[in-house]
Structure formats: C-alpha cells, structure tokens
Amino acid sequence: xxxxxxxxxxxxxxxxxxxxxxxxxxxxxxxxxxxxxxxxxxxxxxxxxxxxxxxxxxxxxxxxxxxxxxxxxxxxxxxxxxxxxxxxxxxxxxxxxxxxxxxxxxxxxxxxxxxxxxxxxxxxxxxxxxxxxxxxxxxxxxxxxxxxxxxxxxxxxxxxxxxxxxxxxxxxxxxxxxxxxxxxxxxxxxxxxxxxxxxxxxxxxxxxxxxxxxxxxxxxxxxxxxxxxxxxxxxxxxxxxxxxxxxxxxxxxxxxxxxxxxxxxxxxxxxxxxxxxxxxxxxxxxxxxxxxxxxxxxxxxxxxxxxxxx
Ligand SMILES: CC(C)(COP(=O)(O)OP(=O)(O)OC[C@H]1O[C@@H](n2cnc3c(N)ncnc32)[C@H](O)[C@@H]1OP(=O)(O)O)[C@@H](O)C(=O)NCCC(=O)NCCS
Numbered sequence: 001x002x003x004x005x006x007x008x009x010x011x012x013x014x015x016x017x018x019x020x021x022x023x024x025x026x027x028x029x030x031x032x033x034x035x036x037x038x039x040x041x042x043x044x045x046x047x048x049x050x051x052x053x054x055x056x057x058x059x060x061x062x063x064x065x066x067x068x069x070x071x072x073x074x075x076x077x078x079x080x081x082x083x084x085x086x087x088x089x090x091x092x093x094x095x096x097x098x099x100x101x102x103x104x105x106x107x108x109x110x111x112x113x114x115x116x117x118x119x120x121x122x123x124x125x126x127x128x129x130x131x132x133x134x135x136x137x138x139x140x141x142x143x144x145x146x147x148x149x150x151x152x153x154x155x156x157x158x159x160x161x162x163x164x165x166x167x168x169x170x171x172x173x174x175x176x177x178x179x180x181x182x183x184x185x186x187x188x189x190x191x192x193x194x195x196x197x198x199x200x201x202x203x204x205x206x207x208x209x210x211x212x213x214x215x216x217x218x219x220x221x222x223x224x225x226x227x228x229x230x231x232x233x234x235x236x237x238x239x240x241x242x243x244x245x246x247x248x249x250x251x252x253x254x255x256x257x258x259x260x261x262x263x264x265x266x267x268x269x270x271x272x273x274x275x276x277x278x279x280x281x282x283x284x285x286x287x288x289x290x291x292x293x294x295x296x297x298x299x300x301x302x303x304x305x306x307x308x309x310x
Contacts, residue, residue: 004057005048008083009038016041018116019081024141024299025275027239036236041080051098056086058095060103062111071198072191074310075109082122089121096129104309110186111307116300123303131305134184140288140296141277145269148295153266154259157215159224164204167213168197170222174248178281180304199246200224208245212264214256222250225260229271242268244278258290265294 009016013034017023019041020033041061042048049060061080068076084092104111114137115123127133142148159167172193175182181192203211208226225247234240244264249257268276277299280287288298 004050005059005083008057008059008085009041011085012081012083015116015119015122016081018118018300022237022239022241022277023116024139024277025143025239025241027143027275028237032237046080049099049103051095051102053095053098054086054088054091056084056088056091058086058092058099059083060099069109071195072110072187074308075107077107077109077111079111079113081113089125092121092125093128096125100129100307100309104307108309110310112180113305114302115305116302123305126305126307131307132184133303134306135178135180135304136282137279137302137304138282138288139277139279139299139302140291141275141299142265142294142296143275144295145265145274145276148265148269150262150266150294154263155215156212156260156263159204159211159213159221161204163213163221163224164201166221167200167204167211167224170224170248170250171196171200171246174250176248176281176284178283180306183281184306186306186308196246196248200226200248203246210264210267212260212267214253214259219253219256220250223253223256223260224248225257225264227264227268229268229273231272234272240272240274242271242273242276244268244276257286258293261290261294 016037017030017033020037022028022036023033045063047062051058060082063078063080065076065078084095086092113126175193177183181187181195182189203226209229211224211226213221213224226245227242228245229242247257247260265276
C-alpha cells in the first residue's frame with residue numbers, strides 16, 4: 001500500500017479511532033478499533049483520490065453506493081474520511097477546495113460524510129468549503145446485559161411478509177423530521193418517507209436479522225423495531241455487539257416504543273449479545289428518555305454533512 005497513505009492514516013490515528021463503529025466499547029482495544037476502521041476505509045469499494053498542498057499529501061476516501069444510486073436516481077457517494085499528515089488548517093481547507101474542483105466536479109452527485117464530534121478540524125474545513133450540516137447523531141449503548149431486568153414482559157412477535165403493507169405505512173407516516181433524509185433540503189419529504197417504507201419492507205424480507213412488532217390483541221400492529229445481530233463481527237472483535245436499527249410507533253400504539261426496546265434487549269441478549277447499540281438524532285428526546293430508563297448510556301456523537309453538485 002502507498003506509504004504516504006499509511007503515514008497519513010498513522011498521523012490521524014487519534015481522530016480516526018472515533019470513526020470506528022464500536023469506539024464507545026472500551027473492552028475493544030484501540031488498535032483493534034483502528035484496524036476495523038482501516039479495513040472499512042481501504043476496502044475494495046473505496047476510491048482514493050489524492051492532492052498535494054504545502055508539501056503534504058491529502059487523501060480523500062470515497063465509496064460509491066450502488067443501492068442508494070439506483071434508488072434515488074442520483075449518483076450517491078459516502079466520503080468515508082480524509083487522511084493527511086499536515087497540521088496547517090489553511091492547507092487542509094485548500095486541499096478540500098481542490099478535491100471539490102477537480103474530483104467532485106467530474107463525478108457529479110450527492111456526497112455525505114459522518115464525522116465524529118472530535119474531528120473538529122475536518123468539520124471546519126468541510127463546512128468552509130460548502131459541505132452543509134444536516135444532522136447530529138447520537139449513539140447510545142448498553143453493556144452489563146446479564147444485569148438487564150425488567151419488572152414486566154410484553155407480548156411481541158417477529159414480523160412476517162403479511163405485515164409489510166401496514167408497517168410500510170407506519171414507517172411512511174410517523175415522520176421524524178430530523179433524520180438525514182428528512183432534514184436534508186435536497187430531498188422532498190415524500191421521498192424521505194418512501195425511503196423509510198422501503199427500508200422496513202427490505203428489513204422484513206431479510207436485510208434485518210429480526211423485526212419485532214406488538215403481539216397484543218388490544219393493539220393494531222402499528223409499531224416495529226428492527227435489529228441486526230452482527231454475529232459476523234463477533235470473532236474479530238472478541239466481543240458480541242449487536243445493533244437496533246430502525247423503529248417507528250404510530251399514535252395508535254403510543255407507549256409501545258419502550259416495550260419494543262425492552263423486548264429487543266431481552267431478545268438480543270438471548271442471541272448472545274454482550275453489548276447493544278443504536279443511533280438517533282440529538283433532537284429525539286422521547287427516544288433517549290426511553291433508552292436511559294432502560295440503562296442505555298450515551299456513547300458518541302457524530303455530525304452528518306452533505307455536498308450536492310448536480
Ligand atoms: C419516537 C417514537 C418511536 C416514540 O413512540 P411512543 O412509544 O409512542 O413514545 P411516547 O410518546 O410514549 O414517548 C416516550 C416517552 O418520552 C416522552 N416524550 C415524548 N416526547 C418528548 C419530548 N419532546 N421531550 C421529552 N420527553 C418526551 C413521553 O412523555 C414518554 O415518557 P413517559 O414514558 O414517561 O410517559 C415515535 O414517536 C415515532 O415513531 N417517531 C417517529 C420515528 C422515530 O423517531 N423513530 C425512532 C428513531 S431512533
């Protein structure tokens with residue numbers, strides 16, 4: 001591998017640690033967290049473009065997202081991170097300007113990046129170059145699952161394809177105005193609503209390991225919560241970490257969110273999870289109230305920036 005690229009990774013290690021999806025789990029050693037992020041960053045999906053300013057190399061790691069591109073009919077890219085050895089802010093700002101002028105102008109499309117709060121220099125340099133802020137995302141997690149205990153259990157079941165039509169409607173209509181797509185003025189609200197409807201449909205079809213819904217005759221099935229076990233990562237991490245992903249609760253099922261989170265915590269523990277994590281927006285007070293009540297704690301904070309040149 002290019003030695004300048006590796007040197008730039010090495011120079012940014014103290015910030016890149018926070019890009020690891022598991023950085024808040026202290027049991028996973030820092031070196032392992034960096035290895036995980038390095039393989040995500042240098043995986044075969046990544047295109048690395050470099051520019052040279054003030055005697056230093058700057059590397060831009062972008063990933064083309066084929067599914068999103070086909071769905072939104074807009075070339076969609078994730079900017080995974082920017083690597084550099086230099087410490088001069090003006091040089092970094094200029095390097096990003098070059099990247100936009102030379103690369104993004106040739107590859108028109110929609111770019112987004114998720115940046116940990118700790119990477120303040122990159123946040124400043126990207127926003128100074130026209131990347132727009134759209135979302136602040138919190139990650140909550142809980143360990144000590146052997147101590148997870150609830151006074152009450154709730155009747156839930158796994159969703160089936162027969163539930164898909166109703167759950168799509170729930171996803172479409174219980175809008176959270178602050179997630180990336182709803183907050184981003186590049187998308188109209190109907191497109192963002194439909195994306196979530198498609199997401200839950202795909203989750204039921206097998207993209208998620210489990211989708212729980214209420215199994216209570218007093219309630220219509222108008223609430224869901226999806227999760228991925230992430231078992232394929234457990235050996236590498238030497239720690240069993242699972243993730244709750246998408247949820248929505250229609251007004252007809254008010255109060256069911258806590259029940260679903262509680263039951264999913266039991267379910268994931270039964271599958272062998274030692275840690276569970278999930279994301280929400282910093283605006284979603286109902287959600288983090290429920291999580292805190294069930295023993296989840298704040299693990300990390302990220303910001304989503306977007307750049308569109310179509
Ligand atoms: C967020 C959501 C799942 C909550 O559904 P719910 O089970 O009906 O939740 P509730 O309205 O009962 O709220 C849960 C708790 O938060 C409290 N709460 C609600 N809004 C709040 C606010 N703005 N500030 C503080 N607390 C709030 C409620 O009073 C309740 O507390 P209680 O249990 O002490 O009474 C639902 O509103 C929804 O689907 N929203 C859109 C999609 C979404 O945001 N999904 C979650 C993404 S991570």
